[in-house]
Amino acid sequence: MDLSPHLPSSGRALVVAAAVVDDLRTPTRLLAARRTGPSVLAGGWELPGGKVELDETPLEALHRELREELGVVVEVGPPVDGPLPGRSWLLGERYEMLVWLAVVVEGEPAAIEDHDEVRWLGAGHLFDVAWLPADLPIVERLEARFGAS
Numbered sequence: 484m485d486l487s488p489h490l491p492s493s494g495r496a497l498v499v500a501a502a503v504v505d506d507l508r509t510p511t512r513l514l515a516a517r518r519t520g521p522s523v524l525a526g527g528w529e530l531p532g533g534k535v536e537l538d539e540t541p542l543e544a545l546h547r548e549l550r551e552e553l554g555v556v557v558e559v560g561p562p563v564d565g566p567l568p569g570r571s572w573l574l575g576e577r578y579e580m581l582v583w584l585a586v587v588v589e590g591e592p593a594a595i596e597d598h599d600e601v602r603w604l605g606a607g608h609l610f611d612v613a614w615l616p617a618d619l620p621i622v623e624r625l626e627a628r629f630g631a632s
């Protein structure tokens with residue numbers, strides 16, 4: 484696994500997020516979190532995560548964000564590759580985002596910081612929430628990994 488700092492060539496800042504699932508191999512549930520801010524994004528559902536700080540690797544940032552936002556410790560699985568160089572996903576003009584599958588190994592996901600609700604979505608219900616426009620294509624990509632349930 485690549486632990487080196489990721490340097491986007493695009494000038495966009497790097498964000499990381501997790502597709503938290505119940506099982507890495509055969510997921511049947513995906514965790515969605517509803518943002519409380521900023522106002523343009525509030526109420527939108529996302530894969531939890533956030534900006535990579537200067538002094539940390541993307542995976543360090545991912546673990547920190549999930550601990551801060553949801554109060555959980557996770558095991559990180561394979562990446563969910565995006566279309567950009569470096570396999571990231573475009574988030575508007577200012578950011579690009581790396582995404583990994585992850586499972587909770589300690590704690591129960593809760594809306595501790597930056598969200599007001601978290602929800603487990605079953606395989607047939609992945610699009611029951613209003614995903615942020617930037618996250619929607621990622622969930623569409625994830626759908627193929629889900630079995631029927």
Ligand code: 9L3
Pocket residue numbers: 498499500524529530531532533534574578615617618
């Ligand atoms: N963002 C979009 N989808 C996501 C995440 C974790 C973040 N799944 C966007 C929202 C903000 C920016 O990336 O514009 C930085 O995220 P944060 O640090 O505010 O969570």
Ligand code: MG
Pocket residue numbers: 531532533534548552597
């Ligand atoms: Mg965040």
